[in-house]
Amino acid sequence: MKKALQLLSALTTGSAAAGVLLLAGALAFVLITxxxxxxxxAFLTQETREAGASGGILWQIAGTLILVATAALVALPFxxxxxxxxxxxxxxxxxxxxxxxxxLQLLNAVPSILLGILGLILFTGMLGWGKSWLAGGVLLGIMxxxxxxxMLANRIESLPRGQLDAAAGLGLRRGHIxxxxxxxxxxxxxxxGMLLGLARAAGETAPILFVAAVFSGATIPTGIHEQPxxxxxxxxxxxxQDSFQEASRTNLWGAALVLVTLVSxxxxxxxxxxxxxxxxxxxx
Amino acid sequence: MPDPILDIRDLTITxxxxxxLDRVSLQARRGQVLGIIGPSGVGKSxxxxxxxxxxxxxxxxxxxxxxxxxxxxxHDADVDPDTLRQRIGMIFQQPVVFPxxxxxxxxxxxxxxxxLGKSERAALLDSSLREAALWHEVKDxxxxxxxxxxxxxxxxxxxxxALALDPEVILMDEPTSALDxxxxxxxxxxxxxxxxxxxxxxxTHNLDQARRVTDWVACLCADNGHGELRFSSxxxxxxxxxxxxxxxxxASSTPSSLRLFSSxxxxxxxxxxxxxxxxxxxx
Numbered sequence: 001m002k003k004a005l006q007l008l009s010a011l012t013t014g015s016a017a018a019g020v021l022l023l024a025g026a027l028a029f030v031l032i033t034x035x036x037x038x039x040x041x042a043f044l045t046q047e048t049r050e051a052g053a054s055g056g057i058l059w060q061i062a063g064t065l066i067l068v069a070t071a072a073l074v075a076l077p078f079x080x081x082x083x084x085x086x087x088x089x090x091x092x093x094x095x096x097x098x099x100x101x102x103x104l105q106l107l108n109a110v111p112s113i114l115l116g117i118l119g120l121i122l123f124t125g126m127l128g129w130g131k132s133w134l135a136g137g138v139l140l141g142i143m144x145x146x147x148x149x150x151m152l153a154n155r156i157e158s159l160p161r162g163q164l165d166a167a168a169g170l171g172l173r174r175g176h177i178x179x180x181x182x183x184x185x186x187x188x189x190x191x192x193g194m195l196l197g198l199a200r201a202a203g204e205t206a207p208i209l210f211v212a213a214v215f216s217g218a219t220i221p222t223g224i225h226e227q228p229x230x231x232x233x234x235x236x237x238x239x240x241q242d243s244f245q246e247a248s249r250t251n252l253w254g255a256a257l258v259l260v261t262l263v264s265x266x267x268x269x270x271x272x273x274x275x276x277x278x279x280x281x282x283x284x
Numbered sequence: 285m286p287d288p289i290l291d292i293r294d295l296t297i298t299x300x301x302x303x304x305l306d307r308v309s310l311q312a313r314r315g316q317v318l319g320i321i322g323p324s325g326v327g328k329s330x331x332x333x334x335x336x337x338x339x340x341x342x343x344x345x346x347x348x349x350x351x352x353x354x355x356x357x358x359h360d361a362d363v364d365p366d367t368l369r370q371r372i373g374m375i376f377q378q379p380v381v382f383p384x385x386x387x388x389x390x391x392x393x394x395x396x397x398x399x400l401g402k403s404e405r406a407a408l409l410d411s412s413l414r415e416a417a418l419w420h421e422v423k424d425x426x427x428x429x430x431x432x433x434x435x436x437x438x439x440x441x442x443x444x445x446a447l448a449l450d451p452e453v454i455l456m457d458e459p460t461s462a463l464d465x466x467x468x469x470x471x472x473x474x475x476x477x478x479x480x481x482x483x484x485x486x487x488t489h490n491l492d493q494a495r496r497v498t499d500w501v502a503c504l505c506a507d508n509g510h511g512e513l514r515f516s517s518x519x520x521x522x523x524x525x526x527x528x529x530x531x532x533x534x535a536s537s538t539p540s541s542l543r544l545f546s547s548x549x550x551x552x553x554x555x556x557x558x559x560x561x562x563x564x565x566x567x
Contacts, residue, residue: 091343166380166442168341170393170449171370180396181382 031257038254048216052239053247057255059219063229068202070137075144083152084178108146113206115139120210130226136212140204144197151193155186188274195270199263205233232259288313289453289483291352297330300344303510304330310502317475317484319498326504327511328487332455336372337365370397372453373446378462379438387426389441394448408448416444417474436467443474456486472497495519
């Protein structure tokens with residue numbers, strides 16, 4: 001009986017792992033076989049021509065980087081503050097802490113298209129920004145906040161209680177404890193959360209659809225008002241919807257390949273860094 | 285006798301409406317080691333944490349009565365708890381070193397709370413480590429990780445870290461219960477040395493330790509399911525010795541009352557009953 005259970009659990013775990021690997025492998029295979037034909041130095045350094053049938057995706061890459069960087073800058077302080085508030089400043093398991101946790105879950109559950117519409121009303125309409133990179137960056141930032149905040153909060157909750165007590169026992173103020181104990185030892189979790197969120201946000205189309213992205217005619221923004229950007233996911237979206245030319249189809253997959261690479265590079269780069277940070281923090 | 289540095293009057297502590305400590309009154313003076321003994325779960329650590337207002341960092345606790353520090357109630361609105369904790373240092377049961385160098389550990393509080401020049405840092409490092417009797421063991425590796433120290437050295441490092449703030453009172457919560465006899469001896473020696481200039485409040489399970497290092501000992505008992513002051517006296521006095529050895533106090537802490545308290549202290553001390561047994565046999 002016990003053996004059968006072990007076998008069953010091994011089989012389930014194994015097949016789940018195989019499934020995930022297969023899915024990732026298939027995705028990579030499709031992307032590479034269909035997209036690699038488009039990839040060339042020119043594809044990465046030229047602007048789009050003939051509505052995507054020729055030329056490159058330089059400004060789409062630039063736009064996506066601008067959006068993602070803005071999102072990171074917007075999300076980082078809020079995620080940090082909310083994570084620390086939920087896990088440490090509010091008494092653990094208290095009602096306010098639970099309410100804040102619930103709000104974060106709720107925020108995470110908001111469909112991105114709804115955020116897009118909200119942004120349209122707020123930034124484009126009420127604030128009069130028109131289509132602007134900043135609106136897109138802020139909306140993507142809002143998407144990242146719950147992921148990063150929850151990961152940070154979970155890490156803070158698992159920090160050794162003794163260290164926080166010892167620091168408080170020395171008469172260190174909250175700000176000191178946050179800077180000297182909490183942030184150094186949970187920075188890796190915050191980083192993980194930010195990267196997870198950013199990777200998802202970089203590929204989002206819905207939040208930037210109405211407020212930030214255009215298909216052509218934009219380069220580097222020089223202000224806020226009516227300063228849209230091009231973006232990879234939006235480019236892919238439009239090509240997939242409207243293009244019937246073989247060349248555009250290839251460029252679509254090429255753009256997708258670039259987007260996936262762009263998103264996974266920082267995540268890969270972060271693995272050794274996270275490892276190091278966690279090691280340093282867990283060594284106690 | 286000089287005025288007490290700490291004057292605790294009718295201290296009553298409740299946790300979520302349950303009584304933990306009932307009207308405890310105690311005094312501690314400079315040049316004195318005040319011992320607090322009693323069975324596990326009787327509220328000794330809770331009492332200690334009330335003295336530097338660490339207790340209010342844990343939700344659910346309510347404190348009534350007065351704790352006068354140099355004559356002023358520490359619960360007055362004009363008392364800043366962080367400043368109070370700099371003047372009333374605390375050493376915990378398990379040594380907690382921060383994952384950084386020995387030097388940075390010693391200055392962990394001081395360097396953040398005061399503006400220290402380079403020479404001041406060096407002087408403070410020197411004096412604190414010397415007072416904790418750790419200087420000779422670590423002077424050549426101040427910039428090595430503190431995590432490589434033995435557990436006994438780590439506890440003295442915690443002491444040095446607290447001493448770097450030059451506190452008037454040092455609260456010690458069973459500081460030797462995680463240590464071997466040799467490391468215990470080193471800490472006890474430090475307690476006796478420190479009392480020349482400071483006031484030490486020592487919570488201990490160990491009656492022999494109380495006899496060795498304390499000048500006045502208060503025994504908390506849990507007769508009615510909550511902690512009360514049973515008696516306080518000179519630890520080496522014949523009558524006190526008899527009372528310390530008297531088992532009724534320890535015996536009254538039946539397993540049921542232990543269970544009662546373990547929910548409060550987070551069930552943190554699984555060795556509690558063993559410690560009581562050894563305390564009884566020690567008497």
